[in-house]
Amino acid sequence: MDKLRDILNRIDGKGYKAYKDLRGKYRFNDFTLHIDHVQGDPFAAPSKIRLEVPKSKTILREDWESTPSRKVRVEDTIARSVASAIRHQETQAGGSGKSGVITIDRPAQEVLQRTAVELTANAVIICLSIGLPARGRKVLGKQAKKMLFTIIPQVLNDSIFSLEDDTVVEAIELCDQQDAIREFMKGNNLVAFIAEGSILPRESGISDRPLRSDDVVAFVTPASLSISIPVPHKKEPIQGMGIQKGITLIVGGGYHGKSTLLEAIERGIYDHISGDGREFVLTDPNAMKVRAEDGRKITSVDISPFIQNLPFGKATTQFTSEDASGSTSQAATIIESLEAGASALLIDEDTSATNFMIRDERMQQLVSKDKEPITPFIDKVKQLYEEHEVSTLLVMGGSGDYFDVADTVILMDQYRPFDVTSEAKDIARNSISNRKREGGERFGDVQSRKPQASSLDSRKGKRSKVAARGLHTIQYGTTDIKIDFVEQVTDASQTRAIAEILHFVEKKKWLGLLSVSDLLERIETQLNEKGLASFTDFPNQHPGDLARPRMLELASALNRLRTLAIRQ
Template identity: 50%
Template sequence: MKNKMELYETLNRINNKGYKAYKDIEGVYDFGQFTLFIDHVQSDPFAPPSRVRVRVSMKESGFEGKLFSTKERKIAFEDYISRKIYGEILKLPKLKGTGNSGVIFIDCGGQEILERTSVKIDNDFVEARISIGLPAFGRKINSKSAERIFFEFLPILVKRALTYENYDKKEAEKWVKLYEDQEYIRKILLDIGLIAFIKDGSILPRESGISDKPLKKGKVIPFISPESLRVEIELPNNGKITGMGIKKGVTLIVGGGYHGKTTLLKALERGVYNHIPGDGREFVITVKDAVKIRAEDGRRVEKVDISPFIANLPDGQDTKRFSTENASGSTSQAANIMEAVEIGTSLLLLDEDTCATNFMIRDARMQKLVAKEKEPITPFIDRVRQIYEEMGISTILVMGGSGDYFDVADCVIKMQDYRPYDVTEEARKIAFQLKTDRRVERAEGPITVTPRVIMKEGLELRGKEKIKSRDVDTLQYGGEFIELDYVEQLVDRSQTSAVGEIIRYAVKKYVDGKRTLKEIVEMVFEDIEKYGLDIISPFYGKHPGN
């Protein structure tokens, strides 16, 4: 380990030299109160910023062990520290220069609390993984500004954000305890017969279509459960809460347009994640493996068995090993469902607005006009109960246009003026009184899932070795771009980065032409559980900060 003055001397020596001379500062430096790791120096001012770690001993930081004593608390507290550092970075003076000069960044979250690699804490130390744009004018090193970053800004960040005496201790403890309570509910949901829970008083609507923050202006109506669906849960930290419990089975969300159906479903989609205090959806909790299903015209499908929904295609096209470069609405939705079933979901979430109509329903009149033997699609209405009764997979479905689904629903929730009402009995009476003469069209026999074996050559990087998220919805994988616009439960660009790194890690370690997709995914997640999220990163042991 080098002394911090060696860094100072090196910076002075390379001042005004070509940018590549910054490589000379890579290494580990003792700053007394903290240790500085300069793991990777960028190649030029416009390249992705340099990767730096700041490590503070637990004796220096003073953080209380109870804040990270369990995995759940550790995830929450690391998230809290990341946000604290980010907030302090925003207060620092801005340095001028070329490209990314003077940029200081740490990966931190939005409304969700996610397991991250930006901060690591254990009984020995706390470590922040930070990105720094090393300053330059043109392609020449600006050492004076770099000195300010290392010798002025980083000590400020350590004092303000990595030293517990400068924390709001009640807020930090509240953050950790809230996350712990959220995880507690998610773990017990299935045991108490539920697939989702929405606390009374939750604020579901968002600020706008491009903002995930809670709506605060105008008429904000808190969520209140119908009495018939209200359940009570005793939390480890925050005592008893009440709210609407959605039971296992088939649940319809109905109601007029703009009355809150989709808002409720979107809250349930994001309920697979825990949310920060003040989000409004802190206690909107969904089983962790819930999957949002939609039609995805144009997606690629690779050897998926969609025969439970689509069979007897013209020209004898195989639907037991269905592949296409350009799926239709119905075939893509069938593939999305069967992929979710293959990987082991316990809950499907659907909104009629983003589903293929011909996949969801064929009414009695259409059945008479187009004979079943001429229609390859078995509509979802004729499989949804079978999926639950034989496979234990529940469904929550927003449906405002077809009352035929009353026949297959266990529970019907009507959203009216943004409030939920239990109209299950009323829907059953209507279904009994108004017969549709619609015939069930599914074939006899169980739904079979054909596990797929991953071939290594199909996932090898071609051309560029780069794996990078371009945004939440685009992943560069080598020379190809994977579009994830319709994977609607992705919420963070760093998640997309993790998807890419999981593929790379899986190909290197587990893809052998024999193991199935599900087996490989489970093995990767066992490694993450055992070694931490860092394990999937090519910067493992150094700076996997995003």
């Protein structure tokens, strides 16, 4: 502490680069301050610091880290408490640029593994970004002392040192219950579960918080789909709707909640915090939302299960396009998802290519099959489940032909679900349809692809340039990776992590040696064994603001790389 104070007194009023002298490690009474990176000027990205708090000075208990998911939940709880404490502090010190700013990578509604807080064997590491105070480009030493000696210790006092047992225990008990439900789902062939009373609508299109309104309809489970799941820390089991593996249709009129239900299910791959309304909306963690994506890059994907016999003899077993259509992009995304390990597909007809989803009887009569390259999804969805054990949850409001292939049909009526499977099957049996199946006898195999080393080139001029630009864009060298339509990326910190992992893969020269599936397996193993920070340049310093992505989203980013080169 004394050394840090002396440095700040010495550099007060000097040029901003004098702050570089602060880099190092400083012992405070209750924690150790690590200043890992100092920004070059007050307008640059904030400086990076770590606060190392001995566990002996906290209420943390060993059994709170007895499982990986519990450990993540405790880290998440601490991160939320620090974010709350920062929010209640006067962190603006005045001055230029980012002077006085203090931030942590703040969690939202989902619980994600993050680098913001890490529990080690003996300590809690808290990573913050701070704007060192300056006037113009002159050091404001007095304000910096206030930030480092008063505000930051107060943030710790108001967060980790004030953390109450009940807060942590509540979070851990919810974690245990969510884990128990996921285990039950595995053992009972469920692809999704929505608890009775869940609140599915969100506050707005740009807010993921629950809608608070007297008009909100809490989820009510149809009796025929109701299941009970015993969970720890509760005397009574949790009741709700279980969606079995297979093919499930969600039907109903417009504005009756079809897409709202699907959106809740697609976010159910993540656990949610207490009070979110979707705490017990849980989905197979390998379920993938797919959609049409006009204009995306496709590189050497075997889309022949869906598209064959293109004009001029263009092959579809190694299909490449710089500007894919809606149907070809959706076909490619499904095949890429299977390659990356998806076990369920989530599809909304509103964001799908119509000619990919269905070709009705009249169109079959007018345009014969030998003139139509596309085999619609309706004729492949059952084969997909029977051959590859990949389920489909599909929002469909415009085609009853899907009744023939569905295992379960759920009708949404004024935001309430009804099991109408029997009625839908009766309609299918009793109505006259001469629509011909076009899918052949098999779905087809998923070909292995090997990305080539030349695919990843982070050079921009003489330096590497890899950076996430918000939630949907990664700058990689001289090209951008656009993931606007990869809808299950929910946090910009996941996008940053994807960028770091791709850069790590480039530096380790893993491409050219491994297939896509083997590459993802190696990355997942390292994530499990060494953590997110192991993919950064300085894993023993501030690891950046990263949150763990799924391998499905990582593969999606790789597949949208316009410099991707593939060997099958």
